[in-house]
Amino acid sequence: MVEVPTGTLIVEAVHQAGLDLNIPCGGQGRCGRCAVIVDNRRAVRSRSELRLSQEDLAAGYVLACQTVLEGDVTVTIPPQEKIERRLVTDRTATRVTLPFSYDPKRDQPMQLVPLTIDPPTMDDQTDDWSRLKRAMALNYGISDLTIDLATLRKLGTTLREADWSVTAVVELDTWDRPNGPARLVDLIAGQNVAHLWGAAVDVGTTTVSLYLVDLLRGEVVARAAEYNAQIKRGEDVISRIIYASRNGNLQEMQALVVDTINEVLERACGRAGIRPWEIYKMTVAGNSTMIHLLLGLPANSIRLEPFITTINQPPPVQAAQLGIAIHPQAHVDCLPGVASYVGADIPAGVLGSQMCDSKSVALFLDIGTNGEMVLGDCDWLVSCACSAGPAFEGAGVRDGMRATVGAIEEVWINGQTYEPTYRVIPDPQLEAQGKPTLPKGICGSGLISLLAEMFVTGVVDKAGNLNFDLGSPRIRYGEHGPEYVVAWGNETAHGRDIVITKVDIDNLIRAKAAIYAGFTVMARSVGIDLSTVERVLVGGSFGQYVNVEKAIQIGLLPDLPWEKFHFLGNTSLKGALFALLNREFRRHLTTIAQKMTYLELSADNTFYEAFTSALFLPHTDLSHFPSVAEILAARRTTQSSHFIQGGRPDVHHR
Amino acid sequence: MVEVPTGTLIVEAVHQAGLDLNIPCGGQGRCGRCAVIVDNRRAVRSRSELRLSQEDLAAGYVLACQTVLEGDVTVTIPPQEKIERRLVTDRTATRVTLPFSYDPKRDQPMQLVPLTIDPPTMDDQTDDWSRLKRAMALNYGISDLTIDLATLRKLGTTLREADWSVTAVVELDTWDRPNGPARLVDLIAGQNVAHLWGAAVDVGTTTVSLYLVDLLRGEVVARAAEYNAQIKRGEDVISRIIYASRNGNLQEMQALVVDTINEVLERACGRAGIRPWEIYKMTVAGNSTMIHLLLGLPANSIRLEPFITTINQPPPVQAAQLGIAIHPQAHVDCLPGVASYVGADIPAGVLGSQMCDSKSVALFLDIGTNGEMVLGDCDWLVSCACSAGPAFEGAGVRDGMRATVGAIEEVWINGQTYEPTYRVIPDPQLEAQGKPTLPKGICGSGLISLLAEMFVTGVVDKAGNLNFDLGSPRIRYGEHGPEYVVAWGNETAHGRDIVITKVDIDNLIRAKAAIYAGFTVMARSVGIDLSTVERVLVGGSFGQYVNVEKAIQIGLLPDLPWEKFHFLGNTSLKGALFALLNREFRRHLTTIAQKMTYLELSADNTFYEAFTSALFLPHTDLSHFPSVAEILAARRTTQSSHFIQGGRPDVHHR
Numbered sequence A, B: 001m002v003e004v005p006t007g008t009l010i011v012e013a014v015h016q017a018g019l020d021l022n023i024p025c026g027g028q029g030r031c032g033r034c035a036v037i038v039d040n041r042r043a044v045r046s047r048s049e050l051r052l053s054q055e056d057l058a059a060g061y062v063l064a065c066q067t068v069l070e071g072d073v074t075v076t077i078p079p080q081e082k083i084e085r086r087l088v089t090d091r092t093a094t095r096v097t098l099p100f101s102y103d104p105k106r107d108q109p110m111q112l113v114p115l116t117i118d119p120p121t122m123d124d125q126t127d128d129w130s131r132l133k134r135a136m137a138l139n140y141g142i143s144d145l146t147i148d149l150a151t152l153r154k155l156g157t158t159l160r161e162a163d164w165s166v167t168a169v170v171e172l173d174t175w176d177r178p179n180g181p182a183r184l185v186d187l188i189a190g191q192n193v194a195h196l197w198g199a200a201v202d203v204g205t206t207t208v209s210l211y212l213v214d215l216l217r218g219e220v221v222a223r224a225a226e227y228n229a230q231i232k233r234g235e236d237v238i239s240r241i242i243y244a245s246r247n248g249n250l251q252e253m254q255a256l257v258v259d260t261i262n263e264v265l266e267r268a269c270g271r272a273g274i275r276p277w278e279i280y281k282m283t284v285a286g287n288s289t290m291i292h293l294l295l296g297l298p299a300n301s302i303r304l305e306p307f308i309t310t311i312n313q314p315p316p317v318q319a320a321q322l323g324i325a326i327h328p329q330a331h332v333d334c335l336p337g338v339a340s341y342v343g344a345d346i347p348a349g350v351l352g353s354q355m356c357d358s359k360s361v362a363l364f365l366d367i368g369t370n371g372e373m374v375l376g377d378c379d380w381l382v383s384c385a386c387s388a389g390p391a392f393e394g395a396g397v398r399d400g401m402r403a404t405v406g407a408i409e410e411v412w413i414n415g416q417t418y419e420p421t422y423r424v425i426p427d428p429q430l431e432a433q434g435k436p437t438l439p440k441g442i443c444g445s446g447l448i449s450l451l452a453e454m455f456v457t458g459v460v461d462k463a464g465n466l467n468f469d470l471g472s473p474r475i476r477y478g479e480h481g482p483e484y485v486v487a488w489g490n491e492t493a494h495g496r497d498i499v500i501t502k503v504d505i506d507n508l509i510r511a512k513a514a515i516y517a518g519f520t521v522m523a524r525s526v527g528i529d530l531s532t533v534e535r536v537l538v539g540g541s542f543g544q545y546v547n548v549e550k551a552i553q554i555g556l557l558p559d560l561p562w563e564k565f566h567f568l569g570n571t572s573l574k575g576a577l578f579a580l581l582n583r584e585f586r587r588h589l590t591t592i593a594q595k596m597t598y599l600e601l602s603a604d605n606t607f608y609e610a611f612t613s614a615l616f617l618p619h620t621d622l623s624h625f626p627s628v629a630e631i632l633a634a635r636r637t638t639q640s641s642h643f644i645q646g647g648r649p650d651v652h653h654r
Helices: A010-016 A054-058 A128-140 A149-161 A229-233 A237-244 A249-272 A288-295 A345-352 A428-432 A444-456 A502-525 A540-545 A548-553 A571-581 A583-595 A607-613 A626-638 A641-647 B010-016 B054-058 B128-140 B149-161 B229-233 B237-244 B249-272 B288-295 B345-352 B428-432 B444-456 B502-525 B540-545 B548-553 B571-581 B583-595 B607-613 B626-638 B641-647
Strands: A035-038 A044-046 A061-063 A067-069 A110-116 A145-147 A165-171 A182-189 A197-203 A207-214 A219-227 A279-286 A331-334 A362-367 A370-376 A381-387 A407-413 A420-424 A475-478 A481-487 A498-501 A535-539 A565-569 A597-599 B035-038 B044-046 B061-063 B067-069 B110-116 B145-147 B165-171 B182-189 B197-203 B207-214 B219-227 B279-286 B331-334 B362-367 B370-376 B381-387 B407-413 B420-424 B475-478 B481-487 B498-501 B535-539 B565-569 B597-599
Touching: A010 A035, A010 A067, A044 A061, A110 A128, A128 A145, A128 A149, A128 A165, A145 A149, A149 A182, A149 B288, A165 A279, A197 A249, A197 A288, A197 A571, A207 A249, A207 A571, A219 A229, A219 A249, A229 A237, A229 A249, A237 A249, A237 A288, A249 A288, A279 A288, A279 A345, A279 A571, A288 A331, A288 B149, A345 A362, A345 A370, A345 A535, A345 A571, A345 A583, A362 A540, A370 A502, A381 A502, A407 A444, A407 A481, A420 A444, A420 A481, A444 A498, A444 A502, A444 A540, A444 A548, A444 A626, A481 A502, A498 A502, A502 A597, A502 A607, A535 A540, A535 A571, A548 A626, A565 A571, A571 A583, B010 B035, B010 B067, B044 B061, B110 B128, B128 B145, B128 B149, B128 B165, B145 B149, B149 B182, B165 B279, B197 B249, B197 B288, B197 B571, B207 B249, B207 B571, B219 B229, B219 B249, B229 B237, B229 B249, B237 B249, B237 B288, B249 B288, B279 B288, B279 B345, B279 B571, B288 B331, B345 B362, B345 B370, B345 B535, B345 B571, B345 B583, B362 B540, B370 B502, B381 B502, B407 B444, B407 B481, B420 B444, B420 B481, B444 B498, B444 B502, B444 B540, B444 B548, B444 B626, B481 B502, B498 B502, B502 B597, B502 B607, B535 B540, B535 B571, B548 B626, B565 B571, B571 B583
Parallel strands: A145 A182, A197 A279, A279 A331, A362 A535, A381 A597, A535 A565, B145 B182, B197 B279, B279 B331, B362 B535, B381 B597, B535 B565
Antiparallel strands: A035 A061, A044 A067, A110 A165, A165 A182, A197 A207, A207 A219, A362 A370, A370 A381, A407 A420, A475 A481, A481 A498, B035 B061, B044 B067, B110 B165, B165 B182, B197 B207, B207 B219, B362 B370, B370 B381, B407 B420, B475 B481, B481 B498
């Protein structure tokens, strides 16, 4: 029971009642997932009913983010979709190979300095701070040292309780002050301090991952990952920016991601048997929106043309200012980004992959809702970002879903019968009971796989049109036009057919075309042919789940030999780790971020042309995809003639 | 009604009940002013009954700071002593003369920088912060600029709301970073900013005074003063240190002085018609204990041998960290001190009085509970502090009181009749009604005046013994031994006689001897004769109220011609003002504080001898006080012989 003024959004009222309601699109009325049931439709007024069917409306469903209250009403919240997929990155104890040999004295700005200080006497009444500085200058040559008020407040007590035998935790420099001054971060009683801890964090839009690092040995001692708690306020960055830009929500978003960081921190520390406040340094990588929200910076200008960040290279901030539960005076150092849609994860990935150490041209990719990409070698780097939309994340597609339990993640289609086989992300609980996990929908990698199979088997032609001539019962007209049935209702979790519609196919083609057009424009801008690229470095989770062969078949990735593809995993997290361990690497990151040429695609008049040319499977110009041309040619000779009629490459040529 | 565990001090229980109880001695059981009435003596246990008379005890009085609760009891708090004297420094609009001509461009580290910034476009997507820095570097040559998180959080919004026409509030440097980097303290929309405000504060143990300063014109536009709210937790620094060193009390003391600062701030701003958060810089002078408590630093080591501060030269601190209500990102710069008992007020006074600009030797004094003094010229400076005890503040004396309404502040004694005349600090309300203010006690200046008059009229001899041979009814034996009646009960506010006892006189003599011994040892340490001092610079309120002639007569001040004495008023506040206006002055302060030789008197084995020699009126060696010798000689020839018997200079010579 909660009383609210007339005109309050249901989502607000639910919030005020202390309940939680996911709004994956950030309250824009786009996703339909905040639908709730009201018992009195006349007591509410809806701005939009998008994504609600006639049956939904009849059952009393309204969109909580689009409906205001105008009278007394009982709101029923249906069970919320939960993220059930086990995070593969949580717990796995990986040995991370550093791209440098680690010398803590040379590489590490954080130092433990044992100090034996002469106690004051009536003949030497020097104040505590000057006394400590004197010992530091005499014994370690550190003459320019600063102290924060909080550290100053405990200085006298620590010195006396420790009988003037202490260990100073000193930060020698930061990336923005390479010549110091050094900073006294903490003073620990005694001289038996055996450890110095740091943490490297990747704040992903979906997942927050953390390495707990022994700064003396340069080793990852524990890791942990968790879904970013901001997800419930928007699944993609745009939704979150929109949500955060409303009154007061920025603080909430800031708190949500900090809560997640503190959770993974607590978990990793638990595994290593230490306490979070023993951590004296944290580096954070993330896209520009994630970094803005973490720092509590308004992100709205990132979303609006001309797409501007508040800051690409934030100064180090004290943990206490953000609410991060490491040592309050410890610095949280957010790695540098390049532009609104080329965040800190990109320079971190470029540097972590050693892409700029070689003369050979490499392409670095990070594909999600936005494709971020960099082309270059040791002499030049050009980057761009293109908005693929959420199709590869399973959103904006009729039966699309996130890569969680019950999602179809891979599909094979029989070239003779056009019958599909698929693999579902299993529910561990059902698995343990020996029961199968029934599908609920299709996730991004499943959609790519499905589309590629449909194309090479001729279920769709190069324009994405379904071939009704095949005579398969799976190819039919549905509520939204032509569609292909992937799973019949009797084999699904909800009893409804799982389909891919022509509209979905068009969505996917637009998404892949945007990415491929990015490559094209970027390559053209530097006069390079994509086929001359020596290495394709794929970062992020996309590379972990997607089948490259199929991504090439739909024209999402350039058609290069498999051995040129390298899957780097979480380059962002690794970049944060390297930056945590190595001050040279950290400074180099800034140089790279500054040196990278950013290409704004929406301002590039060749982009639209490249995009339009890519709106086919795999592309208007099949010569760019020789391996796909080969498959198609092979199929032509083995398959029935009606396919060739429906799918002949030249039929739809403009 | 409040329930507390057995063993809780009454003062704690009163606090928990949400009531306020003054403990002027900080809870040491010394002053007796926290006496309360309990209805059941068996329910309490007292550690001490010091200062309570038999009648008090019979009436149920106990010391709240020395009595623990062991059962149910009703505690009655008698009306508390209030500070009623109008602060002379509040409101008076003084024109302060600066010791330099003010050029805000050259002298002032705070600058208003109008900026017209190119708005971002699709062709120039530079982030907001880099864009602002670029404009700053291009137009003003400020290339190294930092920003705090709080300022960063409003950067984008301000720039856009102001349509890229803004005024930056920049701090070019601080005393500890004379080469910058510059700091963006705030960003104001538009370019019509006509004012830049600062505040200079003197945090006295008794009074907090503030100047509101126009930093563009170098003018004091308003001033305000208020009693330091810490007084209720201890009247002198030692009491406050003791109180603050108990669990949790440090935060309370910090909050109390910040409350006072915010109160005077609010008042001064009200007079000038501005709001406190428009102030972008604050300088603070004060003794080491006041500065420690303001910063929230433990002060206990100041009190305990070997008397060590946490820091003498604190770094600038952001106002928000202290809770001071000026702009949250504004720096609060505490001026440098020299040692535990030679605080920031001393270098400030020395520099403000231009003492070190001249070849002629000067003595700078600041006398309160502690006498702080500096001797020197442009080439050398030596300082020391001596604990006079609170006698000059009217404490530790039977009828002593603070210089508030009803205090006798000046006394004259008739050389024939030994009858006194006195002046009382008037109550403005009574004055307005044409009624006289009846005396309640004697304040510090009154005590000095009284003792000098008693000495020169022969009421006491050079050892401070009362001369019973005079036959005056005012010279008598009281409860505490010999005493002189200054006011009979029928002429006092409380109906009791106001007296000065032999014990009080001994207290006063010890106090003045400590100060004078300080001069002696300091002069001797540098091989100077006090008579060669060219100027005596008297700072603080002492100089404002004390009669120098009488202070010389009791041997408190050196016997120098009147014209050598200069009363500087609140040198501490002036020092803070000059430091606020002039970065050279501010840096010079640090140099002076560092260069000053500090003499620890308690470690000096000649101090005790000098102190013992000064335990006479005016001194063992009358040759140091030629003007007093002259008065005594004159009196010898005019007065009756029994004085000479009682007061002959050589009688008490060791």
